[in-house]
Amino acid sequence: MTEKNKTNKNYRTFVLVLLTIVYGFNFIDRQIVGILAPFIQQDLGLSNTQLGLLIGLAFAILYTTVAIPLAWLADRYNRVNILSIALATWSGFTALTGLATNFTQIAIARMGVGIGEAGGSPPSHSIISDLYPKEERAGALGVYSMGIPLGIMAAYFATAVLMGSSPENVDWRRIFVFLGLTGVVLAIILRLVLREPVRGAMDFQENVEIIQPPFLESLKILLKIPAWWAMCFGIAFGSFAAYATSAFHTKFLIALDPTFNIQKLVIILGIINGVAYVGGTYFGAKLADKWGKKDIRAYGWLPAIAISLCLPIGIMSYWATSIEMNLLWTTLLLVFIGVYLGPSFAIAQTLAPIKMRAMSTALFFFILNMIALGGGPTFAGWLMDFFKENYNDLDSMRYAMTVTFGVFIPSAISFFIVSKVLPRDWDAAEKRNLDSTKSKF
Numbered sequence: 001m002t003e004k005n006k007t008n009k010n011y012r013t014f015v016l017v018l019l020t021i022v023y024g025f026n027f028i029d030r031q032i033v034g035i036l037a038p039f040i041q042q043d044l045g046l047s048n049t050q051l052g053l054l055i056g057l058a059f060a061i062l063y064t065t066v067a068i069p070l071a072w073l074a075d076r077y078n079r080v081n082i083l084s085i086a087l088a089t090w091s092g093f094t095a096l097t098g099l100a101t102n103f104t105q106i107a108i109a110r111m112g113v114g115i116g117e118a119g120g121s122p123p124s125h126s127i128i129s130d131l132y133p134k135e136e137r138a139g140a141l142g143v144y145s146m147g148i149p150l151g152i153m154a155a156y157f158a159t160a161v162l163m164g165s166s167p168e169n170v171d172w173r174r175i176f177v178f179l180g181l182t183g184v185v186l187a188i189i190l191r192l193v194l195r196e197p198v199r200g201a202m203d204f205q206e207n208v209e210i211i212q213p214p215f216l217e218s219l220k221i222l223l224k225i226p227a228w229w230a231m232c233f234g235i236a237f238g239s240f241a242a243y244a245t246s247a248f249h250t251k252f253l254i255a256l257d258p259t260f261n262i263q264k265l266v267i268i269l270g271i272i273n274g275v276a277y278v279g280g281t282y283f284g285a286k287l288a289d290k291w292g293k294k295d296i297r298a299y300g301w302l303p304a305i306a307i308s309l310c311l312p313i314g315i316m317s318y319w320a321t322s323i324e325m326n327l328l329w330t331t332l333l334l335v336f337i338g339v340y341l342g343p344s345f346a347i348a349q350t351l352a353p354i355k356m357r358a359m360s361t362a363l364f365f366f367i368l369n370m371i372a373l374g375g376g377p378t379f380a381g382w383l384m385d386f387f388k389e390n391y392n393d394l395d396s397m398r399y400a401m402t403v404t405f406g407v408f409i410p411s412a413i414s415f416f417i418v419s420k421v422l423p424r425d426w427d428a429a430e431k432r433n434l435d436s437t438k439s440k441f
Contacts, residue, residue, distance in 0.1 A: 003196060012131040014144055015194065021123045022087055023147025025155060025183045026120050029094040029113055030059070031155040032179060034247040034377075035266065036172040038254055040106070043172070048248075048388070050103055052381020055247045056406030058107045060374030063114030064366040071122035072120025078383075079123035089181025098176030118362075126360040127286045129349045130197040137349060138292065138299070142285020142342025149277030149338060152246070153406070155179075156270030160263050199354065221353055221432070222360055227418050227425040228351050232301075232367040234414030235344045237407045238307050239372035240379075241314060242337050244404045247377035248384070248397060249330070255394040257323050267322070271330050280306075280335035285342025292343075296426050297349055300419025303340030304412050310336050310407040316409035318401040340415070351429045 033040070033055050041051050074082050102108035124144065132140040162175045213301030222228065253265060284302065291298035310333060317329035345361075352360030383400035391399065 002253065004283050006143065007026040015131060016128060016140055016171070016192065018194065019128065020144050020147040020150070022083065022186065023120065023124065023144060024151030025091065025186060026117050027057060027148050027151030027181075028155040028158070028179055029090055029117070029183065031152045031246060032094075032159065032175065033062065033097075033110070034062045035155055035159050035250050035269075036175065037147070037247065038251050040173045041251075044103060044106065046103060046250075048384045049378075050381075052247065052378040052384075054107060054110055055372045056243065056377035056381075059110045059114040060369045062111045063118050063373070064369045065118075066115050067118035067122060067362040067365055068359070070119040071359040074119075074123040074126055074251040075356060075359055078196050078284045078434075079127050080191065080194045080196050082119050083123045083127075083194075084187050086116050086119025088116075088187035089183050090120070090206060091187060092115075092116070093180070094183060096179025098173035101326070103118045121365060122359070122361040125345065125349055126199075127197055129197055134346075134350050135293070136289065138285050138289045138346035141349065142281055142288070145281045145341035145345060146278050147337075148341065148391035149273045149281060149334070153270045153274035156266050156273065160266040160270065163263060163266070179298040182352045194398070202243075216363060219356070219359070222351075222363070223358055225351050225425050225429075226299075227347060227422040228360070228364070230414050230417040230421065231344050231347045232364045234303060234307070234411050235302075235364070236368045236371040237411035238303075238337070238340055238412065239368055240308070240407045240411075241405050243376035244380035245314065245317075245333075245401060248380060248401070252318065252394070252401075253323055253326065255397065256320075256326065260323050270325060272327060273334060276331045276334035279340045280338025281341050284339030285346075287339075288343040288346070296423050297419040299343040300415050300417070300422055303343055304415035304419065305410050306336040306339035307412040307415060311405055311412075313403050314408070318398045347422070351425055353432065375403070 036056070037051055040046065040054075041048075046054070070082060070086070090113045093109050093116060096112065097106060097109040100109055125141065128140050128144055129137060158179060159175055162178060163171070249269070251268075253260070254262070284306065288302050291302065313329055313333045313336065317326050317333055320326040320329055327362055344364075348360050348364045380400050383403055384396045387396035387399045
């Protein structure tokens with residue numbers, strides 16, 4: 001290996017790690033509301049439905065819609081600038097969340113976080129795809145996906161450090177302000193150290209350039225790819241249940257055993273997310289790349305199998321009679337939930353026209369988050385209030401989550417469809433991208 005190639009590999013690894021950290025902050029700012037939900041709910045006098053709206057729909061509406069124009073910019077202009085501004089924006093609004101005194105104010109702050117986070121993943125996915133060839137892309141995007149569990153883990157740890165051991169003395173406002181200001185500092189570092197990569201650099205030789213088709217023509221191509229659509233609905237329905245359970249998990253555990261040390265509980269949840277979710281995400285991505293070299297259908301089969309196992313495991317976790325049993329089932333659930341992330345992200349990038357990669361991420365995140373982030377916590381919260389008319393707080397959460405986990409069924413079906421149509425769509429994408437280049441000489 002030449003010194004230049006070694007330097008390039010070291011740099012791309014550095015970029016991947018940095019982007020993963022940024023993605024982690026994305027989920028720190030998102031997860032922290034679910035962790036602190038019982039304390040925010042009590043302080044501001046919110047219903048379960050309002051809490052679900054706050055975690056889900058209020059955030060998701062602007063997050064999903066703003067992502068599309070920001071992705072259009074990211075496919076044409078400097079992605080590093082866009083990402084840095086986005087990180088500073090969502091972190092600033094995270095800090096402002098800690099200043100809210102009623103539902104309206106905190107909802108507006110969460111909408112602001114959503115606007116900022118809309119500019120996070122589309123440029124990041126596009127940058128990574130220009131640093132890693134398609135044979136390594138699922139693995140690289142799988143590492144990037146680890147920002148989700150690592151961010152969730154960091155959110156639990158930061159909460160544990162800042163909250164104290166008594167649930168009566170939790171200063172949730174201070175936690176939001178601290179995390180928000182930390183993210184602003186990271187945005188400055190990101191802008192100073194990251195370089196904008198050449199688009200399509202890992203797909204073609206240096207002596208070719210990519211022909212940019214009209215935007216609407218590229219969009220029509222993308223939206224006519226069956227495997228892309230099936231992947232979108234697969235990850236959306238799977239994440240519907242994942243977001244719902246993460247939004248109310250802390251609240252459920254406190255109701256299950258009010259005497260359990262809250263600080264200890266939060267630390268344990270952080271460790272579980274850091275080990276199980278990270279492990280599932282990493283090995284799922286690596287296994288998809290390895291299996292996919294032999295049979296491209298593995299990018300659909302592997303998530304379908306994992307999601308199928310999530311249904312019984314998820315239901316068992318909420319009908320556990322002790323915190324210890326819940327944590328055991330939750331650990332297994334997190335392992336299998338992480339498996340589908342890397343393969344899904346790889347499909348979104350590889351099937352998209354090269355100069356539509358940021359838009360591909362934005363569009364599939366639009367579908368994913370309107371269904372999952374907007375619907376999951378909101379639907380589960382509404383169900384909890386519905387069942388609460390006839391059951392106590394604990395059982396209302398159990399029945400609500402049992403119904404919610406039913407969406408794992410259409411998720412698994414969608415990924416099985418991916419496995420059927422992906423070989424044709426993958427070959428077509430390779431031919432299309434080759435046809436979109438011309439020699440510079």
